[in-house]
Amino acid sequence: MTHPKTPHVVDARYMEPPEPFVKTMEMLDTLKPGEKMLLLLYREPHPLYKVLAQNGHAHETELLPDGTFEILISA
Amino acid sequence: MIAFENAPPFAAPLRFFLTAPLFAVLAGLLVLFEGPDLFASRWMPATLAATHLITIGFMLQVMLGALIQIMPVVAGANLGHPLRVARILHAGLTLGCLLLSAGFYFSRPSLLIGAAWILGGALAVFLVAGARALIGVASTSPTIRGIKLALFGLFGLALLGVGMAFGIAGGWPLPFAGLTDLHAAWGLGAWGGILLAAVAYVVVPMFQLTPGYPAWSGWWFPPSVLGLALLWSLAVGIDAVILGRLAQAGLALAGMAFGIQTFRLQRQRRRARADVTYRYWQIGLGATLLALLQLLIVAIWPGAAELPGWSLAFGVLLVAGGYVSFIVGMLYKIIPFLAWMHLQNQGMAKVAAPNMNKLLPDLDMQRQLKAWGLTLLLLLAAIGWPDWLARPAGLALAASSGWLWLNLYGATRRYRHFGRDIDEKLAALP
Numbered sequence: 001m002t003h004p005k006t007p008h009v010v011d012a013r014y015m016e017p018p019e020p021f022v023k024t025m026e027m028l029d030t031l032k033p034g035e036k037m038l039l040l041l042y043r044e045p046h047p048l049y050k051v052l053a054q055n056g057h058a059h060e061t062e063l064l065p066d067g068t069f070e071i072l073i074s075a
Numbered sequence: 076m077i078a079f080e081n082a083p084p085f086a087a088p089l090r091f092f093l094t095a096p097l098f099a100v101l102a103g104l105l106v107l108f109e110g111p112d113l114f115a116s117r118w119m120p121a122t123l124a125a126t127h128l129i130t131i132g133f134m135l136q137v138m139l140g141a142l143i144q145i146m147p148v149v150a151g152a153n154l155g156h157p158l159r160v161a162r163i164l165h166a167g168l169t170l171g172c173l174l175l176s177a178g179f180y181f182s183r184p185s186l187l188i189g190a191a192w193i194l195g196g197a198l199a200v201f202l203v204a205g206a207r208a209l210i211g212v213a214s215t216s217p218t219i220r221g222i223k224l225a226l227f228g229l230f231g232l233a234l235l236g237v238g239m240a241f242g243i244a245g246g247w248p249l250p251f252a253g254l255t256d257l258h259a260a261w262g263l264g265a266w267g268g269i270l271l272a273a274v275a276y277v278v279v280p281m282f283q284l285t286p287g288y289p290a291w292s293g294w295w296f297p298p299s300v301l302g303l304a305l306l307w308s309l310a311v312g313i314d315a316v317i318l319g320r321l322a323q324a325g326l327a328l329a330g331m332a333f334g335i336q337t338f339r340l341q342r343q344r345r346r347a348r349a350d351v352t353y354r355y356w357q358i359g360l361g362a363t364l365l366a367l368l369q370l371l372i373v374a375i376w377p378g379a380a381e382l383p384g385w386s387l388a389f390g391v392l393l394v395a396g397g398y399v400s401f402i403v404g405m406l407y408k409i410i411p412f413l414a415w416m417h418l419q420n421q422g423m424a425k426v427a428a429p430n431m432n433k434l435l436p437d438l439d440m441q442r443q444l445k446a447w448g449l450t451l452l453l454l455l456a457a458i459g460w461p462d463w464l465a466r467p468a469g470l471a472l473a474a475s476s477g478w479l480w481l482n483l484y485g486a487t488r489r490y491r492h493f494g495r496d497i498d499e500k501l502a503a504l505p
Contacts, residue, residue, distance in 0.1 A: 014284050014345045017412070018419075042280035042287030044216045046151035061215065067280075067287025069216070 005072055008037035013068065021048055024073070028057065031075035039071040083143060083157035085417050089487060090165045091140025092406060096480035098132025098172065099399070103473025105180075110469075111461035117386045124176040129394055130262060131172040131194070133476075137402050138270060139164055139201060141409065142222070149277045150219045152208040160204045167197020175240070184244035191240035198233045202226060217293025221273025224297045228265030231304065235261055253311050253319075263393055264326050265304035269297045271401060272333055282408045283353055285340040292336060299329050324374035327367045334364045351440040355404025358448065362396025384458040391454045395472075403447065403479060410483055411435040414490040418497060426500045429493050435486040443482055446475035 003009045010027055012020030024039050031037060039045070044061060048071075052059050058074045102125045106113055109121040116122065143161050146152045154160060171194035178186030205226050214220040235258040242249045272293075280287045303325040310319030338360050341353060369389045373380050380386060411431040418428035453468035 013280070013287070016284065017281065018416075043149070043218070043277045044151075047148055049151065063216065063290050065290050067276075067289050067293070 003038050005070070006036045006038050008035065009040065010037065011040045013040050013042050020045065021051075024048060025051075028073065028075060033075055035075045037073050037075070039073060041069050041071065042067055044069055045071065083147070083154070083161070085413060085490075087157045087161040088140040088144040088413070089410075090161065091136045091143075091168075092410060092483055093480070093487065094165065094169055095133045095136040095140075096476045096483065098128050098136065099476030100473045100480065101132065101176075102128035103469050103471070103476055105176075106469025106472060107466050108469070109465075111465045113469075114384075114387060114457055114461035114465050117390065120179050120182055122387075124180040126390065126394070127172060127179065128176050129399065131168060131175065134267070134394070134398050134402060136165075136168050136172075137406065138267070139168070141274075141405070142205070142270070144409075144413065145274070146205070146208060146222070149274070150209065150212060150216075150222055152205075152212045152219075152222075154204050154208045156204075160201060164197050164201045167193050167200070171197060178240075178244075187240045187244045191237045191244075195233060195237040198229065202230055202233075216276075217288070217290065217297070218273045218276045220294070221269055221276070221297040224301045225266055225270035225273055228261055228267075228269050228301060228304065231308075232258065232261040232266045250311070257308060257311050260304055260307050260323075260326065263398070264330070265301050267398060268326075268330060268333075269300050271398075272296050272300075274405075275333075275337060278405060278408070279337060279340060279356075283341060283350075283356075284345040286343055288336065288340065292333070296329060296333055300326065303329065320374045320377070324371055327371035327374060330367045331364060331371075334360050334367070351437065351444050352404040352408050354444055355400045355407070355447075358451070359397050359400035359404065362392045362400065362451070366393035366397060387458045388455065391451075391458065395454055396451050400447070400451075406479075406483065407435065407440050410486050414486060418490065418493055421494055422497050423501065425504060426497045428497070434489050434493070435482060439482050439485065443475065443478045446471070446478055450475045 008027060008031060010020065010023045012023060015023070020039065020041055024037070027037050039048075049059065052073060060072045062070045062072075064070060105121060105125045105128065109125075113119060113121045113125060117126075140161070143154060143157050143164075146154055171190045174186050174193065175190035177183065178190055209219075209223055209226070212219060214223065235254065239249070239251065239254055239258060241247070242254075243251070276288050276293050279285055303322045307319055307322035307326070310316070310322060337356070341356065341360075344353070346353075366389050369379075369385070369392070373385075411434040414434050415428050415431045422428055450468070450471040453464055453471045457464035457468040
């Protein structure tokens with residue numbers, strides 16, 4: 001799945017925890033410095049934010065009208 | 076490693092979850108003991124006692140225990156000293172609820188005053204801790220804003236409840252009938268309704284694999300409900316009857332909109348099998364919509380409230396049929412999930428945690444769900460035929476709640492068993 005913001009997308013909207021977290025961490029491991037990935041979820045993943053900050057990954061979140069949170073994460 | 080290292084220890088919410096069903100058992104025993112008298116009117120001492128055993132002893136107990144657990148996860152708000160807050164709050168709610176119910180039942184003003192101090196104090200501790208955790212957190216999602224507004228609703232609920240307890244005990248000349256309705260509006264609307272919605276925005280899509288709630292409804296529902304509760308309060312304060320009825324109608328319509336929306340999302344769920352949580356939510360939504368229809372009818376035609384059994388039916392539908400069903404449905408997801416998460420962390424990525432179904436078997440929950448469905452039918456039928464059905468309804472309430480406790484306790488027992496197992500396996504690793 002690709003997206004205008006980045007070709008690296010995890011669409012976790014119909015996944016049960018902890019799958020979204022695991023898939024995101026797996027994809028982050030494959031990215032090169034400077035690349036970005038997008039996580040799609042119907043909620044804000046605060047525990048993930050904490051881990052991203054601890055590991056030095058910046059993120060930006062946008063809430064879309066259909067209730068999707070788009071979380072753009074820098075590798 | 077799962078990213079929940081900041082979550083409070085399991086003991087923080089668990090004490091609430093394991094105490095709550097016991098209060099529902101107590102309420103059932105009270106109904107069984109009192110029999111038909113309890114269904115004579117909402118103002119009977121035993122009826123007021125049973126109502127608060129459920130609303131404080133069961134509902135508030137679980138709601139606050141769950142909030143302590145989920146605030147870091149759904150709002151990124153870390154409560155300072157979660158275990159200490161949990162201990163104080165749990166002790167206060169438990170003791171306060173017992174005193175309050177005894178105060179109503181035995182018509183003892185001193186017990187009501189004691190309950191008001193203890194419940195007020197415990198809630199103040201929680202509200203201060205909650206406000207401090209949330210104060211620096213931006214409202215980036217409808218859930219965060221909802222939780223903030225729900226805490227304001229809890230403050231209003233507690234203020235009215237404590238004020239009325241002192242008023243009843245002191246014989247103050249207050250308009251108790253109107254204040255009681257307002258107290259219920261804050262408890263079941265501004266606190267319960269907003270909290271339920273704020274949590275549903277996260278857990279309905281997450282646990283039932285449905286689409287998300289549209290952003291606009293998430294942003295609008297919580298402030299609308301709080302605004303309408305404030306409007307109702309103003310109407311009671313200045314004795315503006317029409318304004319109060321408008322606020323009632325607004326609350327009924329807002330709640331119905333949320334209920335219908337949730338029904339529609341659940342219909343689009345991607346999980347093929349209807350699990351216990353889904354069924355509990357369907358019961359809860361159906362009962363809530365009926366209760367809110369009653370509220371709408373009363374707003375248009377206040378005389379309906381005088382119909383025999385009307386107010387009791389509203390209370391049974393909204394509190395037992397709606398809230399208790401939603402809460403049990405969520406407990407059945409949250410407890411195995413938390414237990415699994417703590418076991419997963421304990422295994423340190425070297426030993427896997429057991430499947431959640433092994434912690435709380437589906438069959439146990441399915442059977443208890445059927446008992447709860449029967450309980451609701453008996454409670455509703457007992458309003459019409461109290462002489463025949465009041466005691467069976469009480470027995471059913473006590474039995475199905477006792478069964479809930481057994482299921483939840485069983486999950487914690489298995490959790491400890493698997494925990495020891497994981498420790499042994501870790502120790503045996505090279």
